[in-house]
Amino acid sequence: MSKPFIMLLDNISFTPDIPALLQRLQLDPDDDSGVEVTELAGQTVGVGRPKVLFREVSINGRGEETVTIDGIIFTSRVLRSNLAEVERVFPFVATCGTEYDALLAGSDDEFLRYALDCVKEQALQAATARFRGHLEASYGLLKKSAMHPGSGDADVWPIQEQAPLFNLLGDVTGQIGVVLSDTFLMHPNKTISGIFFPTEVDFITCRLCHRADCPNRRAAFDGRLWEEKHGK
Numbered sequence: 001m002s003k004p005f006i007m008l009l010d011n012i013s014f015t016p017d018i019p020a021l022l023q024r025l026q027l028d029p030d031d032d033s034g035v036e037v038t039e040l041a042g043q044t045v046g047v048g049r050p051k052v053l054f055r056e057v058s059i060n061g062r063g064e065e066t067v068t069i070d071g072i073i074f075t076s077r078v079l080r081s082n083l084a085e086v087e088r089v090f091p092f093v094a095t096c097g098t099e100y101d102a103l104l105a106g107s108d109d110e111f112l113r114y115a116l117d118c119v120k121e122q123a124l125q126a127a128t129a130r131f132r133g134h135l136e137a138s139y140g141l142l143k144k145s146a147m148h149p150g151s152g153d154a155d156v157w158p159i160q161e162q163a164p165l166f167n168l169l170g171d172v173t174g175q176i177g178v179v180l181s182d183t184f185l186m187h188p189n190k191t192i193s194g195i196f197f198p199t200e201v202d203f204i205t206c207r208l209c210h211r212a213d214c215p216n217r218r219a220a221f222d223g224r225l226w227e228e229k230h231g232k
Contacts, residue, residue, distance in 0.1 A: 006170055009052040009134060014126040016041045016119045024118055037115045040103070044119050048099045050127035051176040053169055054092035056139065059083060069195075072164045076157040079147055079195075086197045090141070091168050094131055095191040096123035098177035120190035128192070141198055148194035150184070159184045165193055 018041050019029075027034040061068030062084070065077045069089060083089065100120050104113055135141040150159030162184040166172050173179050179187045186193065 006053060006055050006175070008175060009054075009127070009130060010049060010176075012050045012052075012127055012130045014048065014050050014123050016044055016122055018042075021115070021118055021122070025115060033111070036112070040112060040115055041119055043103055044100060044116070047103065048120070048123050049097040050095065050123045050130075051097060052092055052094040052127050052131045052134075053172060053176050053178075054090050054131065055169060056088060056090055057168070058088050059086060070168060072168050074157075074161055074164055076147075076161065078156050082145070082147060082199070083197055086199075088198075090135060090139075090196040091165055091194070092131065092196065093166070093169060093172055093176065093178055093186075093191065093193045094124060094127045095176055095178050095186075096120040096127065096188055098188055101188065117190065120188065124190040124192065135196060141196070143199060144196050145199045146194045146196045148192060151194075162186070162193060165195070 018038055021041055022029055022034055022037065025033075025037060027037060029035070029038060055070075057070045059067060059069055060071070061073075062080060063073075065075055065080055067074050067076075067080050067083050069091070100116060100123070104116055107113070132144075135144060147157055149157050149161040149165060151157070162180055166180050177188075178191050181187065
């Protein structure tokens with residue numbers, strides 16, 4: 001059996017946006033904390049290597065609440081609905097990289113750790129932007145949406161579906177250093193996984209999430225969409 005053709009994007013240019021970082025942390029660049037965070041951000045330049053691991057793969061089966069992708073079964077009524085008319089998908093894992101954490105190894109300064117997390121988040125955003133651009137330029141995927149295991153209400157696409165997604169991508173840890181825990185969380189913490197798919201209608205999982213206080217909410221809950229996609 002031939003091995004799946006897996007793509008790696010690791011030549012991703014990234015320099016931290018220090019003004020945006022200071023603004024997010026509500027710091028004056030001339031204050032002691034502002035100077036300290038600026039120095040930390042400067043130390044990250046050239047250290048981290050944001051990466052994306054992905055595949056182009058065909059759907060080869062559908063059930064009432066399942067989708068089979070390259071022989072691996074995924075269970076989600078919403079995913080099944082979104083991929084009803086789709087033939088190819090792009091499963092992926094994108095990460096800020098494993099290199100940043102060494103900068104504060106042994107440090108118990110929680111504020112600096114949070115500041116470093118903000119830099120790592122910028123690096124992850126650079127990785128996902130590069131991936132989106134690559135999908136557009138190399139695959140003509142101009143209109144697309146994504147779903148992520150564990151995003152939205154727990155049963156929209158359960159976080160346990162991380163396991164088959166990682167299986168679809170092979171040795172994720174060996175290729176980009178991302179480790180999947182026994183509770184299906186990923187390390188480094190600024191890492192996302194999911195499936196991109198072509199669509200004419202933009203899909204945002206937030207519209208199927210009842211958690212009104214979610215700090216990462218991008219759209220309001222949509223009851224009509226919930227009935228359409230979730231069927232409950």
